[in-house]
Amino acid sequence: MISEGDTVTDFSLPGTAGEEINEYELSEYTDSGAVILVLYPFDFSPVCTTELCEFRDANWLSFTENVDVFGISHDACYAHKRFIQEYDLPFPLLSDTRGRLTDRLGLSYDEWEHHEGVPKRALVTIDDTNTVRYTWVTESAYESPSLDELHETVKVIVN
Template structure:
């Protein structure tokens, strides 16, 4: 997993509407990258709605919020529309970006070892360097923990 002080390589992924986003597009702003397992599941919905509820506070702090999962564009579009999510959801179908960040791979799910997305969040500063990593982000408290960190 990437750590604090590292500068991730640039990547590009498509959003729910087919637009390509590059990490380098957001230099000059803080970026919150949150990796989550699956659209429209209870934990992921809780987490997304928590980010939705603090979204304006994040944008007031010059923060870009990007959610990343392996779901396709249609799934993301449905998730966004179902819960009025105002932020970008990116599709990583080959889990290349999530694997690079260490957010995809072997995990322990209820005592069983599986392969999949690990709920984790990275906060990058304006120069693109990682300032904070939530390795095992909580669906319930991740958004508030991110906002607390950003506000100092």
Template sequence: MGLKVGQAIPEFSLPDQQGRLFNSEDLKGKKSFVLFFYPKDNTPGCTAEVCSFRDNYEAFTELGAEVVGISSDSKASHNRFSSKHKLPFILLSDLGGKVRKLFKVEGHLLNLLPGRETYVINKEGTVEMVFNSINASRHMEKALKALKKI
């Protein structure tokens, strides 16, 4: 199981879909954010998940939060995926899964599939909510509900 509620998130840096370096510390002290780990670009479940975050992105920003997706796909794959689905948020490329390991996100189906796990993180960088489910459809609503409680 991944990080727990109340734990500080580890600092990390990864390239986004544009090749810019994202550093988790840049959000610390400024805004809450949702970090969702998903298995793979352009798969039915993952596409549904990212599109649910896209369709509700304004609700997250109105609450002062940023949305960040992360998978082991390449920057180029993320760029195509983001453009195709007009995603307004950042996708991070975690080639090799180092950040996935930092967050202790476990795989599914005997570790054949990368895990699907969503974190809501407050301004101080502390985990407020963790939701782990291979079912992509509930991640966005769980995250939004948790953000409203912060």
């Protein structure tokens, strides 16, 4: 499983910010700052919806330059489009439909609610050198992270 201090090799996933479907490459964003990956099991599930809306409402993220947030699940970009539009999410959602990235990071459940290989609920913050600076992972998909620790890490990275 990925942990603080590890290096994340570049990856590319299809995603959407709500309109068009594009390819998102990690290095495009870490070249100019930090990236927060928000891994979650499914669009529209109650806990996932609450968690992503908490990111939407986190004012400190809106005012932090050079920090990009990306949600990642197995859902297709078409579901992501609808999810973004319904909840007015201001960040892209990426599709890891085959689980290649979440498997590589060691962040997949063997099985959750009769679905195999869905992403664990996790946060991974990567700095401009592709080094992991913060991780939060739970075995319980019903548990949500506190954004306070994440906020403290981001303040250190951007200062």
